[in-house]
Amino acid sequence: MQTLEQPRLDIGEQAFVDQVIADRKGRPGALLGILEAVQEHHPNKYLPMATLDYIASKTGVPLSRVFSVATFYSLFNLKPQGDNTICICRGTACHTRGSRNLLQSARLSLGLGLDDISEEDKILLTTSDGKFTVRTVACFGQCALAPVVEVNQKIRGHVNERTLQREIETIERESE
Amino acid sequence: MSQKKISIRIDGALVDAREGQTILQAAREGGKTIPTLCDLDGITPVGGCRICMVEVEGIDRALPACTSPVQEGMSVKTTTPRLTQHRRLTVELLLVERNHICAVCVSNGHCELQTMATNLGVSTVRLAYNFPKLETDLSHPKYVLDHNRCILCTRCVRVCAELEGAHVWNLFSRGINTRLTADLNGKWGDSKGCTGCGKCVQACPTGALSEKGRAVEEMVKQNERISALAQRRGAEA
Amino acid sequence: MKKLKVATVWLDGCSGCHMSLLDMDAAVISLASKIELVYGPLVDAQDFPEGVDVTLVEGAVSSQDDLNKIQKIRQRTAILVSMGDCAVTGNVPAMRNGIPVQRLLQRVYVEGAIEGKGVPTDGVPALLKQARPVREFVKVDLCLPGCPPPAKTISGVIAAVLDGRKPDTNLTVKFG
Ligand code: SF4
Ligand code: SF4
Ligand code: SF4
Ligand code: FES
Ligand code: FES
Numbered sequence: 001m002q003t004l005e006q007p008r009l010d011i012g013e014q015a016f017v018d019q020v021i022a023d024r025k026g027r028p029g030a031l032l033g034i035l036e037a038v039q040e041h042h043p044n045k046y047l048p049m050a051t052l053d054y055i056a057s058k059t060g061v062p063l064s065r066v067f068s069v070a071t072f073y074s075l076f077n078l079k080p081q082g083d084n085t086i087c088i089c090r091g092t093a094c095h096t097r098g099s100r101n102l103l104q105s106a107r108l109s110l111g112l113g114l115d116d117i118s119e120e121d122k123i124l125l126t127t128s129d130g131k132f133t134v135r136t137v138a139c140f141g142q143c144a145l146a147p148v149v150e151v152n153q154k155i156r157g158h159v160n161e162r163t164l165q166r167e168i169e170t171i172e173r174e175s176e
Numbered sequence: 177m178s179q180k181k182i183s184i185r186i187d188g189a190l191v192d193a194r195e196g197q198t199i200l201q202a203a204r205e206g207g208k209t210i211p212t213l214c215d216l217d218g219i220t221p222v223g224g225c226r227i228c229m230v231e232v233e234g235i236d237r238a239l240p241a242c243t244s245p246v247q248e249g250m251s252v253k254t255t256t257p258r259l260t261q262h263r264r265l266t267v268e269l270l271l272v273e274r275n276h277i278c279a280v281c282v283s284n285g286h287c288e289l290q291t292m293a294t295n296l297g298v299s300t301v302r303l304a305y306n307f308p309k310l311e312t313d314l315s316h317p318k319y320v321l322d323h324n325r326c327i328l329c330t331r332c333v334r335v336c337a338e339l340e341g342a343h344v345w346n347l348f349s350r351g352i353n354t355r356l357t358a359d360l361n362g363k364w365g366d367s368k369g370c371t372g373c374g375k376c377v378q379a380c381p382t383g384a385l386s387e388k389g390r391a392v393e394e395m396v397k398q399n400e401r402i403s404a405l406a407q408r409r410g411a412e413a
Numbered sequence: 414m415k416k417l418k419v420a421t422v423w424l425d426g427c428s429g430c431h432m433s434l435l436d437m438d439a440a441v442i443s444l445a446s447k448i449e450l451v452y453g454p455l456v457d458a459q460d461f462p463e464g465v466d467v468t469l470v471e472g473a474v475s476s477q478d479d480l481n482k483i484q485k486i487r488q489r490t491a492i493l494v495s496m497g498d499c500a501v502t503g504n505v506p507a508m509r510n511g512i513p514v515q516r517l518l519q520r521v522y523v524e525g526a527i528e529g530k531g532v533p534t535d536g537v538p539a540l541l542k543q544a545r546p547v548r549e550f551v552k553v554d555l556c557l558p559g560c561p562p563p564a565k566t567i568s569g570v571i572a573a574v575l576d577g578r579k580p581d582t583n584l585t586v587k588f589g
Contacts, residue, residue: 052360062343062369063359064333071348122353271588277505278589279498279560290588299586300501300556304549307503309511 009054016041017051021058031061031069035076044080044130074122074137082126082133084171086164087150091139094147098160102147105161106134109168131175132168185251199241199252200228210254211263211295213270213288214329215242216379216399218406219338225329226266227292230254238262260296267293268301273352275307275324282395283383289327306352313358315365318388319377326356326384332376335402339409342369345376356384378402414447417575418466421453421496422486424479425506425544426472430497431455433561434469440568447575463489467574469496469567473506474550478538487551492580494570495546495553498560498588505560506544514540555580558588 009017020037024030034055039047047070056066070076088094088103103123107114110132112125124135140148145157151167179194186199186208193202198221203210214225223243230241233251238259241252253259270289278284292298310323333345333356344367348357358364377385378398386395423431431454437444451465452458461482468490474480487493498504509517518532518540547553557566566586573580 049360056360062337062346063362064343064346064348064357067357067360068346068348072350271502275508275510276502276588277498277508278587279504280508281589284589294585294587297585299558300495300546300548300553305503305507305545307507307510307543 009050013051014054017054018058021055031055031059031066032073034059035066035070039076046077046080049078077124079124080126080130082130083175084131084152085133085135085150086168087135087137089138089140089142089146089148089150090136091143091146093139093143097146099147099149101161102149102159102164103134103136106164106168109165110134132171182246182248184246184249187252187254193246195246197246199230199232199239199244199246199250202246203241203252203254208254210241211292212242213292213327213381214331216331216335217403218410219331219334219379219402222330222334225270225327227263229259229262231256231259263292264296264298265302267296267298268303270327271298272301272303272305273308274310274326277324280392281325281383282386282390282392283325283397284393286393286396287383288381313364314388315363316370316372316388317365318372319364319374320386320388321356321358321364322384322386323355324384325382327382328354328356329381331379331381332356332385335375335379339402339406340371340373340375342371342373344370375402375405416449417447417571418451418462418464419448419571420451420461420465420468420486420490421455422461422468422470422472422482423454424470424472424483424500424547425475426497426499427505428454428471430469430471430499430561433559433564434496434567436564437568438564440564440572444568444571444575448571461486461489465490467492467494467571469494469570470500470547470553471496473499473503473544474541474547475506475544476538476540480541480550483547483551492554492574493547493551494580495548495556496567497562498558500547501556501558502588503544503546507546510543510545514542556586558586560589562586 017038020034024033035047038051038055039045052066052070053063056063070078086106088106089099104114107125110127112127112134122136124133126133140150140155142148142155142157147159149156149159149164156167179196182193182195183190184193184202185191186203186206191202191206191208200210200212200215210228210230212228215221215228221242223240226240228241229238231238231253267289271293278290281287312323313321328347330347333347336345337343344358346357347354348361349355358367359369364370377387379402380397383395421431421434450456451462468486470483470493474483495501499506522532523529548556555570557570559566570580
């Protein structure tokens with residue numbers, strides 16, 4: 001699991017976080033906005049533990065509360081994201097229409113293995129070259145299009161193993 | 177405190193209450209018992225465990241007594257077959273979620289969950305046990321956190337925040353993966369905020385938080401001391 | 414009068430429940446003339462007989478052998494009683510459930526052994542993936558939690574059956 005072993009924030013990053021906090025001072029629910037802005041700013045679109053620690057100390061929100069909020073919303077990532085994200089819905093509708101197989105084939109074709117497949121409720125795996133992240137969500141709210149996969153923030157409906165494979169190949173080609 | 181006096185009925189008997197009280201508070205003052213787990217007198221109620229559900233005349237769904245305010249003339253039932261069924265299922269769900277091995281638990285014989293099961297006549301569960309793999313945090317010099325026995329009631333979270341002002345605990349993640357965390361998912365012993373006061377341990381209804389060195393059956397909680405402290409604080413304020 | 418046919422079974426448990434059973438003191442004398450103990454660790458019978466009135470099961474279902482036994486016993490028993498926490502909840506035997514069987518055996522018989530003879534295979538039944546309560550495999554008519562359940566509770570059940578009463582399922586019982 002995540003621990004606090006990462007280095008402290010560098011000065012530039014600190015200044016950015018300070019500014020984000022200052023902009024939202026006194027607003028109710030400011031923490032959510034702060035976390036979102038800071039994550040968006042990170043090149044790997046995530047919230048390192050050191051950043052959470054820094055946000056807590058600057059806002060006065062208890063560490064445990066910051067961690068609680070950052071882990072409650074699936075929007076927030078505590079691990080670095082790859083350059084491209086493939087997000088597979090594991091909701092009931094998508095499950096009954098074969099999203100498990102989509103997940104498995106995406107993992108296999110990106111060399112992410114099939115370990116811990118049983119602990120499936122929340123998966124986040126990134127390839128070692130940092131190019132792809134495969135993750136799951138509980139439901140996109142687009143069940144009529146099941147099975148649903150989000151490829152780099154674009155929703156794709158009625159996906160099958162072949163079309164998913166083609167999406168992956170397209171991204172690979174474009175990034176070469 | 178000059179709150180308006182009102183009267184309600186609890187299981188048919190008239191009970192005096194004050195405006196702004198919860199059904200549970202009025203019941204306790206009137207000498208009536210409503211079973212509870214996540215509630216602890218003196219800290220803010222959250223209505224999380226749903227053990228304290230009661231029926232109120234004229235309302236279809238059951239209401240949590242610990243968070244529902246009293247209203248003039250309301251008639252409350254604390255024990256009906258439906259409520260008992262509901263409470264049993266709630267206890268069963270709590271028992272299957274983690275690993276409650278009472279026979280080897282520090283709180284065996286002094287545990288609110290175990291007592292609740294006994295009082296409700298729960299002799300088995302109707303669901304499959306989850307048997308999750310969970311950790312025990314032994315890093316604190318004085319205390320132990322065993323996730324296997326935690327029912328996520330947040331009594332420790334609230335007592336640490338409200339009475340000690342240390343805010344060490346919170347719940348993180350969600351659904352079946354929800355866990356108690358010290359600070360940023362750290363080890364309890366590494367928490368700079370923890371004063372070692374032990375309030376969370378005393379407030380915890382189960383064997384999840386205990387004093388180090390206690391053997392099976394040896395952990396007897398003193399949560400009445402927490403309530404007394406809260407009352408003193410309230411009077412001072 | 415026809416005697417009540419009672420059997421006891423010892424699956425994955427510590428035998429503490431059987432000790433409790435023997436702890437009935439005076440109750441044993443009044444029961445002894447009315448029951449016939451037809452099977453169990455306390456008697457010699459080899460095979461589980463047909464037409465048993467009451468069977469008291471101690472222990473969780475932990476091995477393939479336990480599973481075969483309990484299925485046969487269920488077929489041949491009118492009233493099946495889970496006696497004690499191991500049979501009712503899994504209890505201590507279930508504390509291994511988070512550990513894969515192979516790792517467990519390796520740890521106990523190889524890493525943990527002073528004189529390594531390796532993992533025994535001869536004449537020992539294969540462990541199931543997890544030790545689980547009896548109720549999860551066959552229908553159980555009555556559960557008596559407790560580690561062990563008090564002798565009185567056990568004798569009370571037998572007495573109730575003798576009297577032609579349905580054993581009270583709302584007994585005051587306690588886990589642990
Ligand atoms: S916390 Fe309570 S219910 Fe859980 S094992 Fe301990 S005594 Fe049993
Ligand atoms: S010991 Fe006191 S300060 Fe430390 S976590 Fe418990 S309640 Fe909070
Ligand atoms: S540790 Fe105890 S008090 Fe805290 S949430 Fe778990 S059961 Fe409740
Ligand atoms: S279940 Fe996949 S979008 Fe709703
Ligand atoms: S005591 Fe009221 S919901 Fe837990």
